[in-house]
Amino acid sequence: MPSGETSVKASKPAGAGAPLGSCFAQGLRCRDCGREYEMAPVHFCEWCFGSLEVAYDLDAIRSVISRERIASGPRSIWRYADLLPAAYHPRVDLGTGFTPLVRADRLAAHLGLRELWVKDDTRNPTNSFKDRVVNVALAKALEFGFETVACASTGNLANSVAAHAARGGLASYVFVPANLEAGKILTTAIFAGNVVAVDGNYDDVNRLCAELADAFPWAFVNVNVRAFYSEGSKTLAYETAEQLGWQLPDHIVAPMASGSLLTKLHKGFKELAAVGLIDGPVTTRVSGAQAAGCSPIATAFIEQSDVIKPVKPDTIAKSLAIGNPADGYYALDVVRTTSGACVAVSDDEVVEGMRLLARTEGIFAETAGGVTTAGLCQLVRDGVVDPDERIVLYITGHGLKTLDAVEPHVGPTATISPTLEAFKSTFAV
Numbered sequence: 164m165p166s167g168e169t170s171v172k173a174s175k176p177a178g179a180g181a182p183l184g185s186c187f188a189q190g191l192r193c194r195d196c197g198r199e200y201e202m203a204p205v206h207f208c209e210w211c212f213g214s215l216e217v218a219y220d221l222d223a224i225r226s227v228i229s230r231e232r233i234a235s236g237p238r239s240i241w242r243y244a245d246l247l248p249a250a251y252h253p254r255v256d257l258g259t260g261f262t263p264l265v266r267a268d269r270l271a272a273h274l275g276l277r278e279l280w281v282k283d284d285t286r287n288p289t290n291s292f293k294d295r296v297v298n299v300a301l302a303k304a305l306e307f308g309f310e311t312v313a314c315a316s317t318g319n320l321a322n323s324v325a326a327h328a329a330r331g332g333l334a335s336y337v338f339v340p341a342n343l344e345a346g347k348i349l350t351t352a353i354f355a356g357n358v359v360a361v362d363g364n365y366d367d368v369n370r371l372c373a374e375l376a377d378a379f380p381w382a383f384v385n386v387n388v389r390a391f392y393s394e395g396s397k398t399l400a401y402e403t404a405e406q407l408g409w410q411l412p413d414h415i416v417a418p419m420a421s422g423s424l425l426t427k428l429h430k431g432f433k434e435l436a437a438v439g440l441i442d443g444p445v446t447t448r449v450s451g452a453q454a455a456g457c458s459p460i461a462t463a464f465i466e467q468s469d470v471i472k473p474v475k476p477d478t479i480a481k482s483l484a485i486g487n488p489a490d491g492y493y494a495l496d497v498v499r500t501t502s503g504a505c506v507a508v509s510d511d512e513v514v515e516g517m518r519l520l521a522r523t524e525g526i527f528a529e530t531a532g533g534v535t536t537a538g539l540c541q542l543v544r545d546g547v548v549d550p551d552e553r554i555v556l557y558i559t560g561h562g563l564k565t566l567d568a569v570e571p572h573v574g575p576t577a578t579i580s581p582t583l584e585a586f587k588s589t590f591a592v
C-alpha cells in the first residue's frame with residue numbers, strides 16, 4: 164500500500180503536438196499565501212493552513228489548445244484534459260460529462276426572462292455533478308498509486324465514489340450522516356463498497372474523515388486529494404462555454420454546499436480566457452443559492468458580513484447541508500467581485516422549485532435543483548437578475564434520489580374505476 168506522500172509523480176513536459184491527456188499541471192499553490200508545493204496528495208499549506216489549488220502552465224496550454232482540438236476529443240469531461248490535473252484513465256471512466264445545456268424557454272417565460280439555459284447535470288453516470296470531481300480525483304489517485312478510495316459525503320459523492328471504485332476494482336469506504344435519504348444510501352450500497360453511516364451531521368463526518376486520512380493510506384477524494392477533485396468542477400464551465408458556441412453567460416446561478424463548485428465555475432471561465440479559447444475579460448456574474456436551513460454563506464452575504472458563522476443544518480436539501488463550508492470565503496469573494504448575489508430559500512420553496520422545473524421543462528431535479536430553481540426565482544423577485552441577461556442555471560442532481568422530499572406533495576390526479584364513464588365524469592375533456 165503506498166503512503167501517498169512518497170509517491171509523487173512529475174508532470175510530463177508540455178509542447179506543441181502534445182496528445183490529449185498530457186498533464187500541464189505543474190504543482191500545487193496555496194490559495195492564501197501563494198507558496199508552491201510539489202504534486203502530492205496534500206491539501207493544506209503547512210505554512211499558513213490555507214487550502215491548496217492546482218497550478219498550470221497556462222502559456223504551454225495556450226500554445227497547444229484550440230476549439231478544434233477540444234471538438235475532436237471524447238464527448239466527456241476528458242475533451243478538456245489539457246485543463247485538468249490528471250490524465251484520462253480508462254479504469255475509472257464511467258462516461259462523465261458533456262451533459263445537455265437546454266434552452267429553457269417555458270421556465271424563462273414564467274419568470275419574465277429573455278434567455279435562460281439549464282445545464283442538466285442529472286444526466287451523469289450516477290446522476291449528479293459529483294461524477295465530474297470523482298472522475299478527476301480517482302484518475303489522480305491512480306497516478307499516486309492508491310488502491311483504496313474514500314470520502315465524507317452528503318450523499319451524491321458517496322454514490323459516485325462507490326460506483327467509480329467498483330468500475331476500477333478499487334476498495335472504497337464512504338462515510339455519510341446516518342440520517343441520509345434512504346435512496347442515497349441504497350444507491351451507494353448497491354456498488355458493494357463499504358458504506359459507513361455515522362451518527363452525526365456532515366460536519367462530524369468530515370472531521371472524522373480528516374482524522375482517518377492521517378491514519379490510513381487512502382485517497383479521501385474531498386480531503387487529501389481535494390485540490391485535484393475540485394478541479395473537476397471546472398468542466399461544467401468549459402462545457403457551458405463550448406455549448407454556447409464559445410461564449411459566456413452574462414449570469415450564472417449555482418447551488419452551494421462547501422462553495423467549491425461555484426468558485427470553480429468562475430475559475431473555469433477565467434482559464435478559458437487565459438488560454439485564448441474565448442475573448443476576455445470575463446464579466447459573467449456569479450450568484451449562489453442555499454437552503455435557509457443551512458445557509459452560512461448566503462447569510463454572510465445578506466448580512467454584508469465578512470464572517471461565515473457555522474450552522475447546524477436543518478433542511479430537506481441534504482446534499483447541500485454543510486454547516487461549516489470549506490470554500491465559503493472563496494465563494495463569497497467570487498459572488499461579491501462579480502456583482503452576483505447569494506440567496507437562501509425555504510424548504511417549501513425548494514419543493515416548489517423542483518415542481519416548477521419539472522412542469523415547465525420536464526427535468527426532475529433533486530432538492531439541490533429545487534434550491535437553485537427557487538434561488539433564481541428569488542433573484543428575479545429581488546431585481547438582481549436583469550431580464551435581458553443570458554442566464555445559466557446549474558441543475559446538479561436527479562430527483563429520483565430524493566423522492567422523500569416530494570412524496571407528500573404529488574400523486575395521481577385522480578383514482579378511478581376502469582370504465583369510460585368514470586373517466587368522463589372525472590375529467591371534463
Ligand SMILES: *Cc1c(COP(=O)(O)O)cnc(C)c1O
Binds near residue numbers: 320418422483559
Ligand atoms: C455536492 C453538491 C453540490 C455542490 O457542492 P459544493 O460543495 O458547493 O461544491 C451541488 N449540488 C449537488 C446535488 C451536490 O451533491
Ligand SMILES: [Zn+2]
Binds near residue numbers: 193212
Ligand atoms: Zn499558505
